[in-house]
Amino acid sequence: MDFDPAQLRALNAAVSEGTFEAAARLLRVTPSAVSQRLKALEIAAGRVLLVRTKPIQVTPSGAVVLRMAREIELLAADTALQLGSEESPGPRLALSLAVNADSLATWVLPALVPLGDSIGLHVHREDEGRTSDLLREGVVMAAITTQARPVPGCRAARLGVMRYRPMSTPDFAARWFPDGVTVAALAEAPVVVFDRNDHLQHRYLRRRSTKALDPPTHQIPSSEGFVTAVRLGLGWAMVPDLQSEYPERKGEVIDLDPRGAIDVVLHWQQWKLRSSSLDRVADVILAAARKQLR
Numbered sequence: 001m002d003f004d005p006a007q008l009r010a011l012n013a014a015v016s017e018g019t020f021e022a023a024a025r026l027l028r029v030t031p032s033a034v035s036q037r038l039k040a041l042e043i044a045a046g047r048v049l050l051v052r053t054k055p056i057q058v059t060p061s062g063a064v065v066l067r068m069a070r071e072i073e074l075l076a077a078d079t080a081l082q083l084g085s086e087e088s089p090g091p092r093l094a095l096s097l098a099v100n101a102d103s104l105a106t107w108v109l110p111a112l113v114p115l116g117d118s119i120g121l122h123v124h125r126e127d128e129g130r131t132s133d134l135l136r137e138g139v140v141m142a143a144i145t146t147q148a149r150p151v152p153g154c155r156a157a158r159l160g161v162m163r164y165r166p167m168s169t170p171d172f173a174a175r176w177f178p179d180g181v182t183v184a185a186l187a188e189a190p191v192v193v194f195d196r197n198d199h200l201q202h203r204y205l206r207r208r209s210t211k212a213l214d215p216p217t218h219q220i221p222s223s224e225g226f227v228t229a230v231r232l233g234l235g236w237a238m239v240p241d242l243q244s245e246y247p248e249r250k251g252e253v254i255d256l257d258p259r260g261a262i263d264v265v266l267h268w269q270q271w272k273l274r275s276s277s278l279d280r281v282a283d284v285i286l287a288a289a290r291k292q293l294r
Helices: 005-017 020-027 031-045 060-083 101-115 131-136 170-176 183-188 200-208 223-231 241-249 276-292
Strands: 093-099 119-125 142-145 154-168 191-193 217-219 237-240 262-271
Touching (some): 005 020, 005 060, 031 060, 060 093, 093 101, 093 131, 101 276, 131 262, 142 276, 154 170, 154 241, 191 223, 200 237, 223 241, 237 241, 262 276
Parallel strands (some): 093 142, 191 217
Antiparallel strands (some): 142 262, 154 262
């Protein structure tokens, strides 16, 4: 198949921006031109590549072509950077990454700071069990994920372990667990979850009970707000050690069950594409993980 670069740029822009109109503004052409390029690309591919909704979505075939389009743009931008000079630098490169909320709130951002002057970072916050889907769909170029097996077209490296423990305030524990962490108490004590994809608390509950427990639940879709909710006594939750260390040292929260820790093994996956910029991101992430994770 002979793909036209302008058509591939139109595909990338349409999916990234969500509409033909926004893609047209980015590419400095008319929406009609974007539409025509995408129709021509679909004819060349012999497949329907887009679902023309708002925002625009890719079909499974479209995800394959989108990934190729983004790989080509990454290579082109990387090459331009290498050819640039101090007087006439290349374009600012933008890399898209998928990172789970807890890593984003603790150790990832400090690691990325040294790259901020030369690389634009588009970070997608997603559950660590789902970030590999974004890689597979071509939405991101690299991801922190729980999946050890490399996504097709990617390479993987182990980052380390984030340990989570069941935490609450001392007052909450005294009120809801006066006799310790029993199954009966777990069935009644309010629990804090991040969102519908946060299964850590229920993993812990399944460890403690052979029957399904359905305690009252508070959903707090913010990593910082999630920990704050526990510190304020809204409920108990599985909190990563990287976020519980300070409030635990101050006596604000306690470990409800010293044998209840859950270890989440994280991996770094990135496109196999040879890109010096993508490799720089990998280097700082791996170095930070060695210092911060178990």
